[in-house]
Amino acid sequence: MKTSSQTFNISFPPALVQEIDAVAAEQFGSRSDFLRTAAIQYLRNEKEWDYIFREGKKIGAKGKFCSEEAALDELARSRRASGRWFVK
Numbered sequence: 001m002k003t004s005s006q007t008f009n010i011s012f013p014p015a016l017v018q019e020i021d022a023v024a025a026e027q028f029g030s031r032s033d034f035l036r037t038a039a040i041q042y043l044r045n046e047k048e049w050d051y052i053f054r055e056g057k058k059i060g061a062k063g064k065f066c067s068e069e070a071a072l073d074e075l076a077r078s079r080r081a082s083g084r085w086f087v088k
Helices: 014-028 031-062 068-082
Strands: none
Touching: 014 031, 031 068
């Protein structure tokens, strides 16, 4: 099965283009590969932060924590239980 891609134009300031090109040449092979990877990573990060904030609101709604540390411990426990992340 053939996968399709869409091409689009985007504008960046010259200094940013230089930084992108330097990293792309060193690590990605092409500017397109770099930008594709950066977009994917950004979207993944947004989903992860949304998850963290949703879980934090759930924990906060329980109102049973007397400290930030206790809430963070509960969040870590919840992550371990879900298998979503490995947290020590």
